[in-house]
Amino acid sequence: MTDKDISRLYQQVVIAHNRDPHNYGPLAEATHQARGYNPVCGDAVTVYFSLRDGTVTAASFEGDCCAVCTCSASLLTDRLTGMDAPAFEALMTEFERLVKPRRTTVIDEQLLGELNVFEGIREFPSRVPCATLPWHTARAAWASLPQVSTE
Amino acid sequence: MDHTAATFDVSKVRRDFPILAEQVNGKPLVYLDNAATTLKPNRVIEAIEHHYRHETANVHRGVHTLSERATAAYEGAREKIRRFLNAASREEILLTGGTTDSINLVAQCFGRAFIGAGDEILITEMEHHSNIVPWQMLCEEKKCVLKVVPFNEDGELDMDAYRALLGPKTKLVAAVYISNSLGTINPVREMIGAARAQGTPVLIDAAQAVSYAPIDVQDLDCDFLAFSGHKLFGPTGVGVLYGKKDLLNRMPPYRGGGDMIESVSFAKTTFNSLPYKFEAGTPNIADVIGLGAAIDYVAEIGLPNTHPHRQELLRYATAKLEEIPGVRIIGRAREKTSVISFVHPDVHAHDMGTLVDKQGVAIRTGHHCTQPVMDHFEISATSRASVSLYNTIEEMDILAEAVRKAIDIFH
Known part of the structure; x- marks a missing residue:
């Protein structure tokens, strides 16, 4: 591996989100939240969002995690607002395909948008869980969705 | 082999460990994860x-x-x-x-x-x-x-x-x-x-x-x-x-x-x-x-013969890392050996581990199966360099330089 691989993983977008993450901190009006924890490395992240009529109206996160995890959570919570559950699942599926070490199929780059910044993480298999932890946490938050959440 | 107190010779000991000839990411391996596992000599x-x-x-x-x-x-x-x-x-x-x-x-x-x-x-x-x-x-x-x-x-x-x-x-x-x-x-x-x-x-x-x-x-x-x-x-x-x-x-x-x-x-x-x-x-x-x-x-080596060398590695590496702005050493006991755990406010341990690995330096990052220790210091993870008898002063310089480079990426 070279410095080029490193700069593909730690792109300026990742460094910037790590320094100044979007949507950081607890969400007072959250209807859904879950805590994600990676016992292997100790990364911990909590994802919050509020849902109205099946659509996310606001999302945030907080946690003690590395730059890769922080940037992933930052971009995820940017995208969550305005999404319903199927839209989230579609995006998460595509994101998981993006970071998968031995990918053979074509990626929907348009759907992923800014998330394409994680394209280089395939070269760092041990760091893939850092990128996917916030997503699994968000999925857990969706799953605890109470039956009475929509009017 | 003749490893006596007067002749404890790191370069000689290094030849006993074939994996030290390994290249990692195009760089000579600097193995500083000895607290996780030590390398194996030919004899084993x-x-x-x-x-x-x-x-x-x-x-x-x-x-x-x-x-x-x-x-x-x-x-x-x-x-x-x-x-x-x-x-x-x-x-x-x-x-x-x-x-x-x-x-x-x-x-x-x-x-x-x-x-x-x-x-x-x-x-x-x-x-x-x-x-x-x-x-x-x-x-x-x-x-x-x-x-x-x-x-x-x-x-x-x-x-x-x-x-x-x-x-x-x-x-x-x-x-x-x-x-x-x-x-x-x-x-x-x-x-x-x-x-x-x-x-x-x-x-x-x-x-x-x-x-x-x-x-x-x-x-x-x-x-x-x-x-x-x-x-x-x-x-x-x-x-x-x-x-x-x-x-x-x-x-x-x-x-x-x-x-x-x-x-x-x-x-x-x-x-x-x-x-x-x-x-x-x-x-x-x-x-x-x-x-x-x-x-x-x-x-045959005699562990006490290696003590001056190991303590010098610990002292030198600690001093080198402390020179780097922001680096904080976790664990400063008077009676201490072989392990240097450290944190930096801008670089999470996982990022540190990945970045120094690209310089060929193997360290451990995380909670090291001691979460209560992490809780004590109110941190989630540290980077840990742990030395053994085959490590050298030059490797401590490479570690410090790799840590500096990693921090630069985040600045």
């Missing part, structure tokens, strides 16, 4: 290969030549371990899967038989999870209570608290000799003395200590001592539990099977004598032989 690799090539057989039961060879090599390794620890008898040397396995054996066999409701087990705040969780499981089952000796901001045990917590209800003290995340060398002699004075048995987790200093279990007067082969330049999957004979004799076995029995019938089974009572099933023969070779290796 060759001993394991020799066993499989020339004496593959099961032990203790065959009359054919290969079985006799394998048994002699296997029991020969046990004798080497006995001498290494200066145990009184080979019956006190139980071969296990590693430190974790050894501690679980004490929890299952000693703990379940001799610790009951309301009794206390005393551990320290700097234990590895392997010396916490088996006791929590025992407490859950037996309704006994786990007590924890705290440490101070430098990572030194609070010995006043230790003496205060050690009481008539304490049925076992289980303590780490050298901390894997802080490098603290605990005053185990004093701890054992205080416990023994009131008749409380002591288990010492010597996983990190075993490659640092010679251990004399009779002199220490501990009741149990556990270590792993792979942290002593030996193979993974093999470890040792030393136990005092009278205690081991009183303890019931917990794994039944072949080799641990004297006679079996459906009416009654008689257990084998020590050490076999605790060694059910075909053991890890090749790796035990490999551990014997590792013990030969360290005996």
Whole structure:
């Protein structure tokens, strides 16, 4: 591996989100939240969002995690607002395909948008869980969705 | 080999470890993850290969030549371990899967038989999870209570608290000799003395200590001592539990099977004598032989001969890292060795680990299986460089430079 691989993983977008993450901190009006924890490395992240009529109206996160995890959570919570559950699942599926070490199929780059910044993480298999932890946490938050959440 | 005090020669020792010639990411390997596992010298690799090539057989039961060879090599390794620890008898040397396995054996066999409701087990705040969780499981089952000796901001045990917590209800003290995340060398002699004075048995987790200093279990007067082969330049999957004979004799076995029995019938089974009572099933023969070779290796080098070099590595690397703005060293005990844990406010440990790896530097990042230590310092993870006898001053410079480069990326 070279410095080029490193700069593909730690792109300026990742460094910037790590320094100044979007949507950081607890969400007072959250209807859904879950805590994600990676016992292997100790990364911990909590994802919050509020849902109205099946659509996310606001999302945030907080946690003690590395730059890769922080940037992933930052971009995820940017995208969550305005999404319903199927839209989230579609995006998460595509994101998981993006970071998968031995990918053979074509990626929907348009759907992923800014998330394409994680394209280089395939070269760092041990760091893939850092990128996917916030997503699994968000999925857990969706799953605890109470039956009475929509009017 | 001629490794005497006057001639301790790092470059010579390095030639004994073939993996040090490895390139990582196009750079020479700088291996600083010795607290996780040590590298293996040729002698260990060759001993394991020799066993499989020339004496593959099961032990203790065959009359054919290969079985006799394998048994002699296997029991020969046990004798080497006995001498290494200066145990009184080979019956006190139980071969296990590693430190974790050894501690679980004490929890299952000693703990379940001799610790009951309301009794206390005393551990320290700097234990590895392997010396916490088996006791929590025992407490859950037996309704006994786990007590924890705290440490101070430098990572030194609070010995006043230790003496205060050690009481008539304490049925076992289980303590780490050298901390894997802080490098603290605990005053185990004093701890054992205080416990023994009131008749409380002591288990010492010597996983990190075993490659640092010679251990004399009779002199220490501990009741149990556990270590792993792979942290002593030996193979993974093999470890040792030393136990005092009278205690081991009183303890019931917990794994039944072949080799641990004297006679079996459906009416009654008689257990084998020590050490076999605790060694059910075909053991890890090749790796035990490999551990014997590792013990030969360290005996020839002489661990005390390596101390000046290792302490210089620790001092130099600590100073180099402290020169870097923002770096904070976690664990500053006066009695300390081999381990430098550090954090930086702008670079998470995982990012640090990935970035220095690209410079060929192998360090460990995370909580190091010591989450209570991380909680104490209110951090989630550290980067940990841990040195061994084959590391060099030049490698400490490479580490410091790699850490600087990593921080630059985030600035």
